[in-house]
Amino acid sequence: QKNINILAIESSCDETAAAVICNEKIASNVIASQSIHEIYGGVVPELASRAHQQKIVPIVSQALKSANLTKEALHAVAFTRGPGLLGALLIGACFAKSLALGLGIPLVAVHHMHAHVLANFIEDPQPTFPFLCLTISGGHTQLVLVNSYTSMQLIGQTQDDAVGEAFDKIAKIMNFSYPGGPFIDHYAQQGNPHRFDFPTTIMPGLDFSFSGIKTAFLYFIRNNIQKNSNFIAEYQADICASIQHTLIKMLLSKVKKAMAYTGLNKLALAGGVAANKGLRQAINQMAAEKGWQLFIPATEYCTDNAAMIAMAAHYQYLANDFANVKTNVLPNMPI
Ligand code: KG4
Ligand code: ZN
Secondary structure, rough: OOEEEEEEEEOOOOOEHHHHHHHOEEEEEEEEEHHHHHHOOOOOHHHHHHHHHHHHHHHHHHHHHOOOOOHHOOOEEEEEOOOOOOOHHHHHHHHHHHHHHHHHHOOEEEHHHHHHHHHHOOOOOOOOEEEEEEOOOOOOEEEEEEOOOEEEEEEEEEEOOOOHHHHHHHHHHOOOOOOOOOHHHHHHOOOOOOOOOOOHHHHHHHEOHHHHHHHHHHHHHHHHHHOOOOOOOOOOHHHHHHHHHHHHHHHHHHHEEEEEEEEEEEEEEEEEHHHHHHHHHHHHHHHHHOOOEOOOOHHHHHHOHHHHHHHHHHHHHOOOOEOOOOOOEEEEEEE
């Protein structure tokens, strides 16, 4: 089998990223995050598209250069097909299509959520199939039964907000800049997780709901600020620790249920929220108690990146799963 070199492009949200994979091994992984959204408290789609447009050429050049490859050495070009922001996806897709056409090589269209799961195969130790993956990001909260590199089944998901969205909206109420998840994580480490209680919504089966807790948090802050205008600053660490503890508890109760339901003993995490230190600690403890094997990608592979797109593309290439110039992007691509 010849060496397979694939260039992968990720542009579904607010990171412009490119990576090169040479035979299952990531040879380069380059990312440009867009700081422009910080002041708006969320990603502004039009600004994201414009930033992708500016950054895509230098990011791709850098990815090829640090992999020590010329574009003529590539065997395929991969891009994120969806889910994501339409205008953002289009920049990556159009660039990938043009490059592949120019070079006369095949195109691979990757599902962003499959790629998040496959981030677990970038470094060792790697899970064996089948396993359960909890994919938690700014746009998704999913429990996925992973049967192979290319076959995944959604068995539970959020019915409203994603858990990352809940982290970010709660952080916004506390006046942290976007994305606020990492700030909550940071301050939570010095706080008392049992100082404040928040009501949780428990959905039936393996589904989640995070919109209620966000609203409850808003009223909690408003009520307390009426009594003490300095409430947030005074109790910052305890507020962060308590709300984070509640969100983690909501995630873990469904993970426990899903592991029992599937009868599996291998659990993986994926997505930006998997970078959360409190969650990593709590899930490690639960896995040790239950005797589960636990897999968590390095932080840089949890948040959006192109290495995971490259990993998915590699397995799609082996499975002859190719796209073409007519392959459209899918902002709401189902799993
Ligand atoms: O996977 P990702 O980079 O992008 C999406 O596909 O959405 O996930 C971004 C999300 C944001 O909501 C961000 O606040 C959250 O991941 N996040 C965290 C942490 N690091 C990133 N949430 C909690 N604690 C963290 N340490
Ligand atoms: Zn993502």
